[in-house]
Amino acid sequence: xxxxxxxxxxxxxxxxxxxxxxxxxxxxxxxxxxxxxxxxxxxxxxxxxxxxxxxxxxxxxxxxxxxxxxxxxxxxxxxxxxxxxxxxx
Amino acid sequence: xxxxxxxxxxxxxxxxxxxxxxxxxxxxxxxxxxxxxxxxxxxxxxxxxxxxxxxxxxxxxxxxxxxxxxxxxxxxxxxxxxxxxxxxxxxxxxxxxxxxxxxxxxxxxxxxxxxxxxxxxxxxxxxxxxxxxxxxxxxxxxxxxxxxxxxxxxxxxxxxxxxxxxxxxxxxxxxxxxxxxxxxxxxxxxxxxxxxxxxxxxxxxxxxxxxxxxxxxxxxxxxxxxxxxxxxxxxxxxxxxxxxxxxxxxxxxxxxxxxxxxxxxxxxxxxxxxxxxxxxxxx
Numbered sequence: 001x002x003x004x005x006x007x008x009x010x011x012x013x014x015x016x017x018x019x020x021x022x023x024x025x026x027x028x029x030x031x032x033x034x035x036x037x038x039x040x041x042x043x044x045x046x047x048x049x050x051x052x053x054x055x056x057x058x059x060x061x062x063x064x065x066x067x068x069x070x071x072x073x074x075x076x077x078x079x080x081x082x083x084x085x086x087x088x089x
Numbered sequence: 090x091x092x093x094x095x096x097x098x099x100x101x102x103x104x105x106x107x108x109x110x111x112x113x114x115x116x117x118x119x120x121x122x123x124x125x126x127x128x129x130x131x132x133x134x135x136x137x138x139x140x141x142x143x144x145x146x147x148x149x150x151x152x153x154x155x156x157x158x159x160x161x162x163x164x165x166x167x168x169x170x171x172x173x174x175x176x177x178x179x180x181x182x183x184x185x186x187x188x189x190x191x192x193x194x195x196x197x198x199x200x201x202x203x204x205x206x207x208x209x210x211x212x213x214x215x216x217x218x219x220x221x222x223x224x225x226x227x228x229x230x231x232x233x234x235x236x237x238x239x240x241x242x243x244x245x246x247x248x249x250x251x252x253x254x255x256x257x258x259x260x261x262x263x264x265x266x267x268x269x270x271x272x273x274x275x276x277x278x279x280x281x282x283x284x285x286x287x288x289x290x291x292x293x294x295x296x297x298x299x300x301x302x303x304x305x306x307x308x309x310x311x312x313x314x315x316x317x318x319x320x321x322x323x324x325x326x327x328x329x330x331x332x333x334x335x336x337x338x339x340x341x342x343x344x345x346x347x348x349x350x351x352x353x354x355x356x357x358x359x360x361x362x363x364x365x366x367x368x369x370x371x372x
Contacts, residue, residue, distance in 0.1 A: 015257070017261050019261050019262075020261055023116060023118065023264075026116055027112045027115065027116055030115050030116065032108070032111050032112045032115050032116070033108055033111075033112075038104065039104075039108055042104060042105035042108035042109065043108050043109075043112055045105065046105070046108060046109035046112055046264045046265055046266055047112065047264060047265075049265060050121070050260035050261070050263070050265045051260075051265075052123060052267040055267065
């Protein structure tokens with residue numbers, strides 16, 4: 001889960017460690033936040049960034065990795081035939 | 090842990106702060122708070138303890154504070170004196186162990202908030218010395234041979250003013266929140282909480298000049314939230330007419346009662362110079 005995100009942070013010189021990444025997953029596992037993208041952004045920021053100088057870098061990487069996530073508004077969801085979904089399970 | 094922190098009526102918590110507090114609360118890790126002086130770092134711990142109905146234990150760190158003092162101190166001098174006086178208490182070493190704040194927090198039956206205030210004041214080894222204790226929430230007392238273990242792991246809140254860098258190993262174990270300077274909207278909410286009946290116009294004009302003051306280049310100490318609140322209190326007491334705040338006439342560049350906003354002699358001089366220049370341009 002989110003391994004790509006973790007590697008992107010590393011590649012952009014945000015000092016993240018495995019330990020911090022695991023605590024992020026632990027927090028998700030414990031339902032610290034609901035299902036909103038904003039909350040996930042706040043949580044990953046609190047867990048992974050420990051220096052305010054890295055906040056900008058983090059924001060950039062987050063924006064790149066999760067591009068388009070927040071634009072999934074109610075009206076944008078296309079009508080998908082039920083058979084299609086069933087065939088995926 | 091079903092408790093969640095949602096902010097209180099006296100404290101405006103932004104969404105990201107709420108998430109950070111709840112993460113620390115659920116995973117029982119320390120929460121490190123940084124931010125400009127006066128943005129409410131210490132107040133946060135007080136409000137969290139109030140909102141969650143947990144007792145607050147504060148440990149103020151100074152430049153001379155040692156990590157050991159938070160655990161316990163062995164008072165050898167009193168013991169030596171007692172032994173010379175033939176006091177009975179001298180036989181039990183326990184009588185000479187003074188409990189520190191960490192010990193105090195560990196032995197509480199109910200979960201508490203432990204605030205380690207201004208951790209960056211102490212020397213660089215201080216956070217490292219506390220790593221094990223905060224991680225496992227236990228420590229060993231050599232003099233008596235007992236291990237003190239937390240009954241209920243306290244919620245540890247640590248504040249730092251960024252005077253020193255904190256060691257990486259320490260940072261990795263914490264959740265981190267940076268209190269950024271509140272924007273005009275949040276500032277309005279904060280003022281409403283503290284002075285609900287303040288005149289609307291006064292607030293708007295005061296805020297405008299407040300942010301103007303913050304933007305003056307070369308200020309040694311920019312005014313922060315707590316100074317703004319003090320200043321508003323003064324303006325209310327003096328019943329200053331909102332319009333005088335707007336006036337940008339000659340010599341009025343310095344806001345009224347500026348002593349509450351600008352605390353530095355050089356900054357006041359800077360302002361007077363700017364006011365002088367503004368007057369000259371107009372003439």
